[in-house]
Amino acid sequence: MRIEAHSVTRIFGSTRAVDAVSFVIDRPMMVGVIGSSGAGKSTLLRIFNRLTDPSEGSLRVDGRDVLRLRGAERRSWQADCAMIFQQFNLVPRLDVVSNVLHGLLNKRSLATSLLNLWPKSDIERAVQILDRLGIAEQAAKRAEALSGGQQQRVAIARALMQDPRVILADEPIASLDPMNAQIVMDTLRRIHDEDGRTVIANLHTLDTARHYCDRIIGMRKGRVVFDGTPEQLTTGVARDIYGAGASFTEATTSTAIETDATGDADYAARLLVD
Numbered sequence: 663m664r665i666e667a668h669s670v671t672r673i674f675g676s677t678r679a680v681d682a683v684s685f686v687i688d689r690p691m692m693v694g695v696i697g698s699s700g701a702g703k704s705t706l707l708r709i710f711n712r713l714t715d716p717s718e719g720s721l722r723v724d725g726r727d728v729l730r731l732r733g734a735e736r737r738s739w740q741a742d743c744a745m746i747f748q749q750f751n752l753v754p755r756l757d758v759v760s761n762v763l764h765g766l767l768n769k770r771s772l773a774t775s776l777l778n779l780w781p782k783s784d785i786e787r788a789v790q791i792l793d794r795l796g797i798a799e800q801a802a803k804r805a806e807a808l809s810g811g812q813q814q815r816v817a818i819a820r821a822l823m824q825d826p827r828v829i830l831a832d833e834p835i836a837s838l839d840p841m842n843a844q845i846v847m848d849t850l851r852r853i854h855d856e857d858g859r860t861v862i863a864n865l866h867t868l869d870t871a872r873h874y875c876d877r878i879i880g881m882r883k884g885r886v887v888f889d890g891t892p893e894q895l896t897t898g899v900a901r902d903i904y905g906a907g908a909s910f911t912e913a914t915t916s917t918a919i920e921t922d923a924t925g926d927a928d929y930a931a932r933l934l935v936d
């Protein structure tokens with residue numbers, strides 16, 4: 663899979679949230695996107711998944727510009743690149759298996775979901791995926807009864823149900839304690855290593871990006887200011903990405919962790935409508 667972003671731009675009023683972003687990902691890999699709050703990381707992922715329209719630019723995936731797709735082709739691309747979010751974005755009162763099955767809403771009729779008439783093969787696959795992620799025993803519980811780390815693994819299972827080529831993760835561990843953060847990052851890495859899926863994750867800590875990613879893209883004020891390997895991401899480079907002065911220490915790189923889940927709600931709504 664070859665992904666070529668060329669001059670991708672999104673302007674909101676007078677803000678260039680994403681400003682002429684270009685990069686090439688020429689093979690499946692795990693990519694971390696870092697940068698301060700407001701650097702444009704979420705907007706970039708949302709453009710990728712077609713949740714947000716770009717103002718300019720192209721994103722060629724194996725030669726086809728996915729930013730120009732309409733209707734069924736656009737939905738098919740959205741099924742090919744699943745998203746996961748900081749706030750997990752599950753339906754809290756629904757059981758875990760039903761949440762995972764929602765990953766198929768692009769491919770099955772709304773009636774199937776509303777009447778809970780999923781084919782047995784779909785249910786079996788959902789349980790297999792949960793088993794793979796080590797949470798099959800939670801399958802019958804309501805999503806809201808699970809810990810944050812377990813809920814994020816359910817969200818990853820829902821993403822895998824789509825059988826996507828790319829997984830986009832927007833601050834996937836920002837709401838989790840360190841132990842659960844590690845389990846979730848290990849899971850994302852495994853999905854890349856074992857399935858060959860590309861994973862692109864917005865991350866708010868440098869050490870996580872360095873530890874898990876093959877490549878790191880640093881954004882500042884909408885622009886890509888770094889694109890390289892973990893080894894190339896020195897403290898000096900990190901200082902430039904975060905725009906920090908001499909007082910910069912690596913521990914201060916976390917972006918504000920807010921619980922505004924508006925974007926997540928958009929995604930949930932889209933899954934239910936399409």
Ligand SMILES: Nc1ncnc2c1ncn2[C@@H]1O[C@H](COP(=O)(O)OP(=O)(O)OP(=O)(O)O)[C@@H](O)[C@H]1O
Pocket residue numbers: 674677678679680697698699700701702703704705706917918
């Ligand atoms: N729907 C919108 N309307 C207006 N401005 C927006 C919108 N979405 C994002 N922005 C602005 O675009 C800029 C980039 O925001 P974005 O959320 O992409 O940054 P981010 O790097 O993901 O930040 P964070 O880490 O805080 O999530 C910010 O200045 C933000 O206020």
